[in-house]
Amino acid sequence: MTQPRCNFMAHSVRSVGTGAMFLALTRTIEDEEAVKAIVAGQGYKFVVTEVGGNFALPECQLKTTKAVIGAALSAGLIAKTATNYHALLHATEEAKRSIMVNVSGGVSIAVKIAIVRDAQWIAVAMFGESGIHPLTSHERAGLGIMHLGSD
Numbered sequence: 001m002t003q004p005r006c007n008f009m010a011h012s013v014r015s016v017g018t019g020a021m022f023l024a025l026t027r028t029i030e031d032e033e034a035v036k037a038i039v040a041g042q043g044y045k046f047v048v049t050e051v052g053g054n055f056a057l058p059e060c061q062l063k064t065t066k067a068v069i070g071a072a073l074s075a076g077l078i079a080k081t082a083t084n085y086h087a088l089l090h091a092t093e094e095a096k097r098s099i100m101v102n103v104s105g106g107v108s109i110a111v112k113i114a115i116v117r118d119a120q121w122i123a124v125a126m127f128g129e130s131g132i133h134p135l136t137s138h139e140r141a142g143l144g145i146m147h148l149g150s151d
Contacts, residue, residue: 013038016116017145020125023048023114024141044116047075052110052128060109061096068092068113068124077117087146088115091124094144099126107132109140122148 013019019039023046026032032048039046049071053060068088071077078084099111111128123145131137 009035010038010041013042016044016118016121016123017125017143019044019046020114020116020123021127021141021143023116024112024125024127026112039116044118045075045077046114046116047071047077048112048114050110050112050128052108054106054108064096064113065089065092068115071113072115075115077115077122083149087122087148088124091122091144091146094146095124095126095142096144098142098144099128099130099140111140117148120148122146 009022013022013035019035019042022035023032023039026035036046036048049067051060051064051067053063069085072088073080078088095113099109107130109128109130111126114125116123116125123143125144126140126142128140129137130140
């Protein structure tokens with residue numbers, strides 16, 4: 001990971017939620033690497049993934065959930081326990097609800113998903129674009145945070 005170009009955000013990442021949202025908001029690899037360095041500097045674990053499709057369809061909802069679980073497991077953010085799965089899935093559903101507000105049928109969506117955790121909390125942030133037609137495309141964001149509990 002590269003060092004941040006400047007520290008303007010370094011003091012803003014004070015929770016898993018802000019870390020996840022800042023990561024999801026990045027548009028370039030350079031910016032993502034800079035934010036990763038800041039998030040790692042706070043001692044948080046994290047992973048970033050992307051998903052796209054027709055968000056109104058159940059298949060895309062399931063695809064998003066599978067992408068989040070797969071990324072979190074692959075990065076070692078969660079263990080294969082009911083408590084960890086429960087917290088991650090609740091945070092994911094909360095973020096998806098924010099993304100899906102007033103989504104009509106046939107809308108295409110492409111989002112970057114960032115998952116950040118510490119010892120007690122896990123956050124899922126989503127940011128991207130959606131639209132029925134390219135001329136109607138606009139940005140959407142969602143954030144879900146859940147307590148991990150104890151196993």
